[in-house]
Amino acid sequence: MATIHHGGQKYELQPGESVLDGLLRNGVAAAHACKSGSCGSCMMRVLEGELPSSSQPGLKDSWKAQGYFLPCVCVPNGDLTACEVGSDARVPARVTSVDYLSADVLRVGLRCEAPFEFQAGQYLTVISQKGLARSYSIASLPDESSIELHVRLIPNGRMSGWLSKGSPLGAQVQLQGPSGECFYVPGRSEQAMLLVGTGTGLAPLYGIVREALRSGHSGDIHLVHGALRPAGLYLRAELAALAAAYPKLSYTPVVLNGEGESGVVTGSIDAVVAEKFSSLAGWRGFVCGDPGIVRSLKKKLFLAGMPMRDIYSDAFLPSA
Amino acid sequence: MHIMTSTITPTLFEQLGGEAAVEAAVDKFYRKVLTDDRISHFFEDVDMDRQRGKQKAFLTMAFGGPHSYSGKDMRAGHARLVAMGLNDSHFDAVVELLGATLKEMGVADDLIGQVAAIAESTRPDVLGK
Secondary structure, three states, X not given: OOXXXXXXXXXXXXXXXXXXXXXHHOOOOOOOOOOOOOOOOOXXXXXXXXXXXXXXXXXXXXXHHOOEEOHHHOOOOOOEEEEEOOHHHEEEEEEEEEEEEEOOEEEEEEEEOOOOOOOOOOEEEEEOOOOOEEEEEEOOOOOOOOEEEEEEOOOOOHHHHHHHHOOOOOOEEEEXXXXXXXXXXXXXXXXXXXXXXXXXXXXXXXXXXXXXXXXXXXXXXXXXXXXXOHHHXXXXXXHHHHHHXXXXXEEEEEEOOOOOOOOOEEOOHHHHHHHHOOOOOOOEEEEEEOHHHHHHHHHHHHHOOOOHHHEEEEEOOOOO | OHHHHHHHOOOHHHHHOHHXXXXXHHHHHHHHHHHOOOOHHHHXXXXXXXXXXXXXXXXXXXXXXXXXXXXXXXXXXXXXXXHOOOOHHHHHHHHHHHHHHHHHOOOOHHHHHHHXXXXXXXXXXXXXO
16 A cells, blocks of 8 residues: 655555545645646656656656656555655746637737747646646747647636636746647658647647748648637638748638538548548648547548658647 | 577568568558458557557567567456457457568568467467467
């Protein structure tokens, strides 16, 4: 039976229980979101004890070396002493803008108060002053003056509720990260690219497309954005203008329901993509958004000939 | 003499092209597995990146390369599938697809036979016999 020492208290874990579940069961208000080892919201640091190797998925090597781990996927074999992550893993930032991109998507601008390095397309975790943590993909480019996030309004969502109805402007938050492997890697610039996103899965793709264009990517770039209804599509004018300015870029908006909208394809996005892009040998792909659609699209791209190692994906797990 | 020949003769893994050959084979092989109606249902709900890693480990082993598979791992790893009905016919299908993959890559028949024999040796553990 493993014992967790945290905040001056001792907690017994049940067999097979993760550190996070054990702390939550005992009423500890530990920050968390996805509970599956991907978002990084719950990250802690071990002070004493041995971590199972599976408890540090996706963390930077420098963080692993310092004993950072994800308690949501950590089922220890022995006792552990763990603490909240220190300020060295977080960067303070201020909310500088909030505006609506569509009826249910906010664009949130953040200005960092310390250097925060990332690649376009990676994601970060925003931690509010109340300790609420949520992960969002970054839509901006590293050298832009503020970090842009696309936040979907979730019914009873606490972070999106605060951002839309509270008074977040000027408020300080902490940023943790970045994380994620879904970004543009320079090189093989003649490779054709296909980027498909649903909902706010457009955010990382918006960054990746602009990064690729800026890097002088010479291959064709196809961006497909899907939404349930035409009102769910956003940044349409910006993307159409970008495609007009760069002949190698195409932009295809797709909706599941709703017809007669000019320039919009109607259908399920995986079927539309499979039909339009049937031969993808040698291509590079990026797929972001709804987990079920990401899974289906990855398989379709792979079966259409795209090499598995050239398929980058990021499945979004919603949290209220 | 015996020692000399065994150091000069390239291993099966080397003859096949080593790590690069595994990398070239894995996507071809995995595509066949995913689209074969006899076995694709065993691979419906798996994480593709992780599954590709497993396919790669399997191919490395079947190619006679360095691996850390034990019979016990094989049993534990496939127990869930055996419970779903995994049997000899499915195992045969995988061996067949492995052979077809190598054939497409232009690998000589005798080497394909050696790979198939290594794959065959895992049958009892994979099927939990």
